Amino acid sequence: MLFSKGRIGNLELKNRFVMLPTVTNLAQDGFVSSREMEYYNRRAKDVSLVIVEASYVNKFGKFFVNQLGIDDDNKIDGLKKLSYLLHKNGAKAGIQLAMHNPKYKPVDFTREEIEGFIEDFANAAVRAKKAGFDLVELHFAHGWFVNQFLSPDTNKRTDEYGGTFEGRAKFALEILRKVKEYVPDITVICRINASDFTSDGFNIQESIKLSKMLEEDGADGLNISAGVGATAEYHISPMGLDDKPLLELIKRIKDNVNIPIIAANKLGYANDWEKILKDNVADFIGIARGLIGDPDCIAKLKEGNSEDIRYCIHCNQACLAYILKGLPVSCLMNPEVGRELEFQVKTDKSLNIAVIGGGPAGMSAAKYLAKKGHKVELFEKEDKLGGQLNVAKIPPHKEEIGRVIEYLERDLRKYNVSIHLNRKMTIEEIKDLPHDRVIIATGSVPANLNVNMDAFYWAIDVLAGKLPQGQDIIVIGGGLTGLETAEFLAQKGKNITILEAKDEVGDGIFPMIRKLIINRLKKLNVNIITKAKINHISDKKLSYNLEGVEKIQEFDDIVVAVGNKPDATFKELIDDDKYLFIGDCKEVASAVEAIREGAELSLKL
Template sequence: MLLKEGKIGNIKLKNRIIMLPTVTNLSNEGFVSEREMEYYKRRSKGVSLVIVGASYVNKLGKFFINQIGIDDDDKIQGLRRLSEVIHQNGAQAAIQLAMHNPKYKPSDFTKQQIQGFVQDFVSGAIRAKKAGFDAVELHFAHGWFVNQFLSPDTNKRTDEYGGNFEGRTKFALDILREVKKTIPEMTVICRINGSDFTDRGFTIEESVRFAKLLEYHGADALDISGGVSSTSEYHISPMGIEDKPLIGIVKRIKENVTIPVIAVDKLGSVYDWEKVLEDGIADFIGIARGFIGDPDLAEKLIKGHEEDIRYCIHCNQACIAYIQKGLSVSCMINPEVGREKEFEVKTDKPLNIAVIGGGPAGMSAAKYLAKKGHNVTLFEKENKLGGQLNVAKVPPHKQEIGKVIEYLENDLKKYNVKVHLNKKISLQEIKEMPYDKIVIATGSKPAKINLDADINPYMAIEVLEGNIPKGRDIAIIGGGLTGLETAEYLAEKGKKVTVLEMKEEVGEGIYPMVKKLILNRLKELKVDIITNALIKEISGGKLMYTSKDTYKVVKVEDVVLAVGNLPDTEFEELKNENRYYFIGDCKTVASAVEAIRDGAELSLII
């Protein structure tokens, strides 16, 4: 079914795989950049339809710093080049038309202004047509501007653009009707929420009614998503959400319309996609983050190499999190995103290079240096590769991290990197190595703190490696990601866990969606979280601490330290010598995203 031809409106599609719209922040003040061209050029091979990510139809509706625009005629030329690149690769080209500005709510605008916004969408569709796009997608989902009118939670208007269902849907239907009236030959897809997943938002019942109206007024297909800003885990589902979270609402809508329906969000593997189609739940499979991580996904499937597909691990650390920070899109498993041309360069002077350390930074460096044409040997002191990724995959809902190790190991084999396990390299051995360049990627070590304690604390990394505390009452000192994940890990094993954090709140630096989900799970597991906690003493089965000048006591049998990591300094004295390069945590402690990118970027300078 996946490779069966299909049709949306008047455009024929060579298979059932659609690349969904994603903001990239690769544009240049709204204009298509060369980086954006390369991004779509790489990903449009094999796929049937590419929907270019949210293009703002007016300046008011521009939300992301380097979002693509379709608000002026002077952008048509760049957009035409983009549609041509997509067409050259055999895919049909669509572009999503959108407005998003959370500073405003529906009641802030006059009827005349709303009618003006309708015309902005129509003008955007006209420009899309002039730029050679085969279809437009109208963004009516995710708590964005039009979705705010649909929701009774956010639309408090009392005129014809608010109130009852008919009033709340009028703005969206006006946009659709006017686009179809103005450009009747243009294929129009509508992205809608099957549900807002909020207490007073748009529900599946209203969504079914809305879907029928969209079909009646000319929509050629429906792209079914879900969730708004506060419930975004339903349209960019992370590891903590089970696969296919929207499939039930997709099925409901599909049963009530005759136009094609696109299923989206964390849809599992290629075999799951096939079953969704075979069961008639949807007509097309929509993939967004999957194409960020593996731009060759569709081609691999077509060539019968589905075992080589690199599935998204749904960490959201470098795609969604980066975009929301105003950075250009990236990916933990694919640091080449938006920089495709940079990583195509091959060396004309192959060097013999040693990499010391087989964690994420070391594996990445070895892969990319070998891919560039160097002869690379990797040394790892443990009996397996992966470094701290082996620990990161242990907590509940983190198993997908294990795929990162698997992908990097496959790459090391693909590019003929020589790997030596159980090989601890000393400082003297490094100095005597006969390599042209030596990369130090020895990672970091858990930080320690001085405790007035009559028991020896466990380190969080030890616990996640399987050294489980014997006692039932466990205190975890440190409320960062590692501390919270260790708390969940132990609580699921029946331990009574208390997390103590010296700062105002736990989870500093954790992506908000992930933080919300893990805190909800910890609450269900009855994990106690104490902030503003200064540890005073641990003795006689009691942990004494102060919080806001109040002296308190917690019963403890064992203590776990999760207070961060420090760079491994074993080879510090080599830092100023030209032959050596330090990457990853032994240079600066950061996340796996930064470690893998650091390793990859080393290949750009050697």
Template sequence: MLLKEGKIGGLHLKNRIVMLPTVTNLSKDGYVTEKEIEYYRRRSRSVALVIVGASFVNPLGKFFPNQIGIDADDKIEGLSKLAEAIHQNGAKAAIQLAMHNPKYKPTDFPKEKIKNFVKDFVRGAIRAKKADFDAVELHFAHGWFVSQFLSPNTNKREDEYGGSLEGRVRFAVEILKEIKDALPDFTVICRINGDDFTDGGFNIKESIEFAKILEKNGASAIDVSSGVSSTSEYHISPMGIEDRPLLPFTKKIKESISIPVIAANKLGDVYDWERILEERIADFIGIARGLIGDPDLAEKLIKGEETDIRYCIHCNQACIAYIQKGLSVSCMINPEVGREREFEVKTDKPLNIAVIGGGPAGMSAAKYLARKGHNVTLFEKENRLGGQLNVAQIPPHKQEIGRVIEYLKRDLEKYNVKINLNTKISLRDIKEMQYDKIIIATGSKPAKMNLDTDIAPLTAIEVLEGNIPEGKNIAIIGGGLTGLETAEYLAEKGKKVTVFEIRSEVGEGIYPMVKKLLLQRLENLKVNIVTDAEVKDISKGKLMYKVKDRFDVIEVEAVVLAVGNVSDEEFSELKGDERIYFIGDCKEVASAVEAIREGAEVSLFI
């Protein structure tokens, strides 16, 4: 079914795989850039339809700093080049029309202004047609501006654009109708929420009725998503959400209309996609993050190489989190995103290169250097590759991290990297090595802290590696990501856990969606979290701590330290040697995203 031809409106599609829209922040001042063109060129191979993400139809509706625009005629030239790049790969090209500005709500504008916004969408669709796009998608989901009109929670208007469902859908329906009036034969897809996942918000019952209204007024297909800003875990679901969360809504909408339906969000693997189509839950499989991570996904499927697909791990650390920070899109498992041309260069002078350390930075460096054409040997002191990713995959809901190790191991084999496990390299060994270049990627180690205690503390890494503390009452010192995940891990094993954090809030630096879900799970597990807490003394089974001017004591049987990591300085005296490069945590402690990217970037200048 996946490779069977399909149809949306007047578009004949060569298979059932649709690249769904995401903001990329690869444009400049709203204009298409070469980086954006290469990003979509790379991903349009073998998919049936590419939907370019969230082009703003007017300046008020621009939210992201380098978001693509369709608000003026002078942008048509760049948009035409983008559509052409997609067409050159045999895919159909669509572009999403959108407004998003959380500073405003539906009641902020008079009716005349709403009518003007409708015209902005129509003008955007006309520009899309002039730029040779085959279709547009109207963004009516995710709590963006039009979506706010749909929800009783956010639409408090008392005129014909508010109140009943008929009033709340009026804005969206006018956009659709006027586009169809202006461009009768143009294909128009509508992205809607199956459910807002908010109390009293837009729900599946109203969504079904909305889908029927859209079909009646000329919609060519419905793209089913869900969630608003406060519940975004339901349109960009992270690891903590089970696969295929929106299929119940997709199925109900599909059963209620006759136009095609596109399924979206964390849809599992290729076998799940096939089942979704076979069971008529949807007509097309929509993929967004999956094509960021593996732009060759559809091509591998067509060639029968589905076992080689790099599935998204749903970490959201470098796609969604970067975009929301105003950075250009990236990916933990694919640091080439938005830089496709940079990594195509091959060397004409192969070097012999040693990589010391088989964690994420070292594996990435070895992969990219070997792919460029160098002869690479990797040395790892442990009996397996992966470094701290092996620990990162152990806490609940983190198993998908293990895929990163498997992907990198697969690539090391593919590019003939020589791997030496159980090989501890000394400072003397490095000095005597005859390699042309040496990459140091020895990572980091847990930080220590001065603690007055008669209990020998464990580190969080030791616990996650299987050294489960004895006793019931466990204190974890440190409320960052590692501390909180270790708390969940131990609480699920029946331990009574208290987390102490010296700051006023736990989870510093954790992506908000992930933090929200993690804290909810910890609350359900009855993990006690104490902030503004300074641990003073641990003795005779008692832990004394201070919060502001108040002292308190709890019973403890074991203590776990999760106070961060520090760089491995074993080879620091080699810094400055022109033959040697330090990357990853041994250079500066950061996330796996930065480690893998830095490993890849070494190949750009060697």
């Protein structure tokens, strides 16, 4: 069914795949940029419909730094080029119309201002039509502006735009009606929450009622998502949530309307997509992150090469996290995102290049250098590739990290990289290598803890299988590795106490991930102590200061997770131009930065 034709309103669609709208931060002052054109060009060939990212209908509703705009007629020419590009690739062209300004609540606006916002949506739809788009999607979800009117926990108005469900739905319905009035021949769909997943928010019962009302007022289809800012894990679900978290709710909406439904959010694998259609849960499969990570995923499926699909691992580290920082969208697995043309360049002078280290930075460098046309050999001291990714995939809910190793290994074979395992290189051997360039990517080692103690475990060793034998375990360090190690041990029945010197644990962790892991630790009864300054450790007792008061914590074993430092084994080579240092051995960072740095190296050689 995935490749059967479908229909939304007056649009006949060539298959059941829809590219969902995802803010890219690739626009320039609200205008379509060349990078944005290439981003969509790379992804539009195989889907039946592309819904271009959330585009602000007025300046007040612009939320992201480099968000696309559809608020003025001067945007039409650029948008026209984009819709033409989508059509040229064989896709129907849609665009999402949106407002978001979390500084304000529904109660802050006069009726006249609300009527003005309705006009802004309708005028934006007129521009979309003039720019050649076949469809507009009205963004009524995710805690954005219109969703705030729908939700009882944010809409405290007492006039006709608040109070009852009908009052809270009035704004959304009037936007839809006005759009249909101004542009009666354009297909209109609405993106709505199946639930806000908040205690007093918009829920599935209200979503079903709204769906029926939207259908009655002319909506041609519904794109079903969920969650608001505080519960964003339900519309861009991370590893910590199981696949297909919304299907039951989507099915309930589907059973209550007669217009097409687009399913969204972590929909699993290709066989799951087919089953969603066969079970009549939805009419279309919406893909967002999956097309960021692998623009060819649908083509691979159609050609019978589904085993080659590079499925999203739902880390959210370079799509959602980057966008919220105001950076252009990227992807841990695909650093080419938004830079497609840069990575198409081939070398006119093939070099012999050696890469020392088979972790994420080394594997990425080897892949992209070979892809560019260089002859590459990779030397890894262990009996397998992946480096610390092999440990990162061990904690609970982190299994998907293992796919990164699989994808990179597949690409190394594809580009004929010569791989040497169990090759622990000495500095003399590296100096004797005949290669034109040598890439040093040996990663990092655990940082020292400036406390004397007789015996302890490194967190990285614990995750690799060296388990403490005792029952009462202290984990020193409340960063991501410390929290994940604590959860790993707690699930094995250990009694865990985390000691962290900072004011809170999880510093630097993406808020969505931090919230989920801390909630899981609470359920496992892990004891978390912050602002703890360690004094000394002896005789199975640890002394620490807590706000000026000495405390004693007894233990059976200690696990240290205080971060890493660059591997300095080959530091004497750092000033020689023949040797290039990348990844953690240069500066400790995340796998996103390591893979991107490895890829970017190919742009320089």
